[in-house]
Amino acid sequence: MTEEIIKIAQRAEERCKERFQEIDQVAQKNTERVLESFRKHRVSEACFAGTTGYGYDDLGRETLDKIYAELLGTDAALVRIGFVNGTHALTAALFALAKPGETILSLTGLPYDTLQEAIGLRGDGFGSLKFYGIQYRQIDLAPDGGPDYAGIAEACRQPDVSAAIIQRSRGYASRKALTVGEIGRIIRTVRQVKPSIKVMVDNCYGEFTDVIEPGHVDADLMAGSLIKNPGGGLAPAGGYIAGREELVQRGAVRLTTPGIGGECGASLGNNRLLFQGLFMAPHIVAQALKTSVFCAAMMEELSIPSFPGIHDPRSDIIQTVQLGSEDRMKRFCRGIQKGAPVDSFVTPEPWAMPGYDDPVIMAAGAFIQGSSIELSADGPIRDPYNVYVQGGITYESGKLGIMYAAEELLRS
Numbered sequence: 001m002t003e004e005i006i007k008i009a010q011r012a013e014e015r016c017k018e019r020f021q022e023i024d025q026v027a028q029k030n031t032e033r034v035l036e037s038f039r040k041h042r043v044s045e046a047c048f049a050g051t052t053g054y055g056y057d058d059l060g061r062e063t064l065d066k067i068y069a070e071l072l073g074t075d076a077a078l079v080r081i082g083f084v085n086g087t088h089a090l091t092a093a094l095f096a097l098a099k100p101g102e103t104i105l106s107l108t109g110l111p112y113d114t115l116q117e118a119i120g121l122r123g124d125g126f127g128s129l130k131f132y133g134i135q136y137r138q139i140d141l142a143p144d145g146g147p148d149y150a151g152i153a154e155a156c157r158q159p160d161v162s163a164a165i166i167q168r169s170r171g172y173a174s175r176k177a178l179t180v181g182e183i184g185r186i187i188r189t190v191r192q193v194k195p196s197i198k199v200m201v202d203n204c205y206g207e208f209t210d211v212i213e214p215g216h217v218d219a220d221l222m223a224g225s226l227i228k229n230p231g232g233g234l235a236p237a238g239g240y241i242a243g244r245e246e247l248v249q250r251g252a253v254r255l256t257t258p259g260i261g262g263e264c265g266a267s268l269g270n271n272r273l274l275f276q277g278l279f280m281a282p283h284i285v286a287q288a289l290k291t292s293v294f295c296a297a298m299m300e301e302l303s304i305p306s307f308p309g310i311h312d313p314r315s316d317i318i319q320t321v322q323l324g325s326e327d328r329m330k331r332f333c334r335g336i337q338k339g340a341p342v343d344s345f346v347t348p349e350p351w352a353m354p355g356y357d358d359p360v361i362m363a364a365g366a367f368i369q370g371s372s373i374e375l376s377a378d379g380p381i382r383d384p385y386n387v388y389v390q391g392g393i394t395y396e397s398g399k400l401g402i403m404y405a406a407e408e409l410l411r412s
Helices: 003-014 017-040 059-072 086-097 114-120 149-156 180-193 245-253 271-301 326-338 395-410
Strands: 077-079 101-105 136-137 161-167 198-202 221-223 239-243 318-322 360-364 376-380 386-390
Touching: 003 395, 017 221, 017 271, 059 239, 059 271, 059 360, 077 376, 086 114, 086 161, 086 198, 086 221, 086 239, 101 326, 136 221, 149 161, 149 180, 161 180, 180 198, 221 245, 239 245, 271 318, 271 386, 318 376, 326 360, 326 376, 326 386, 326 395
Parallel strands: 101 136, 101 161, 161 198, 198 221
Antiparallel strands: 077 239, 221 239, 318 386, 360 376, 376 386
16 A cells, blocks of 8 residues: 555545544444344344245244334335345335336336346346336436426326335436435325325335434335345345335245245245344444445545535445546456455456446455445446445445555556
């Protein structure tokens, strides 16, 4: 590490201290919430025993469902390692929202890239919502990047609209993440027009960044990934659906099959990791948020566009860095990879990643493949050449990764 980078990092870190204290306060409150829920639901050694085969009478799985529901502010939850990723959990939740002939309305513009094929906006459409006769429309964001409340109200008046989705995080877009307060205002806008509309939130990257979740502001359903925030860096796979009991059961049927729902699904000895990861999650999310804030400060020191800013509200763990060229994206990602504990010797290169129209470059040396709560940086090779920094399972390692990335950018 060069002396120049060390001095820049010292200046950047000094500017982050007040923000770090705020993040620690949120982590403290969320840890208290988790502990209270663990006590209430009597988590014990017996919950860690795994099941095989059908997975009937899995005490740990059933207890974890109850804890997730409580923490997310919902009636029920389905927490399963059988979800292969967040997109799988989100798609199962979408199918729980609407029937053939009905319309699902996106209230926050175009959904994340990998969800577009599940909806039927890209690809051959086989197996998508469109394939099964569920229609899709969207309301684009307002010019300031926030929700278009007037447009949302008008669109919800259409008689075929029975459900709506909100994407909390930014995905591969230059918009801001929505706070839980903003999500609550969107839901109130929908309810005032048509109370019967079911509202779902894509909660990926957002869990534990605040002391409340979308379920606390009347979301009917939400979904997310266990290898992001709530898995605490320990969950080896999986996702969750949480919300109204009826809708969660519909999502369970999509994951398994009618007549089985959430009653089957062996945990295969993973319960301990899921409980321990959830216990660690408030702290780990705080580490990731600190890494993002430090990244913002470092980029500001280097006069590189980056957002959110140091003191801006944060509702996900993602930091967007605007690099302006493919070469600079590659340099930045090389630095992040150098700071990884796994595959630090690998040189990231863009590739045709499934579910994306553009080549994607991804720096990720994680203990869990694809784990976004561990430090990673990725993005599609397209103008304005944004790279999306996520995670940092410890602030110390996250800080070093950002410093290595900055060093690569300064290297002639």
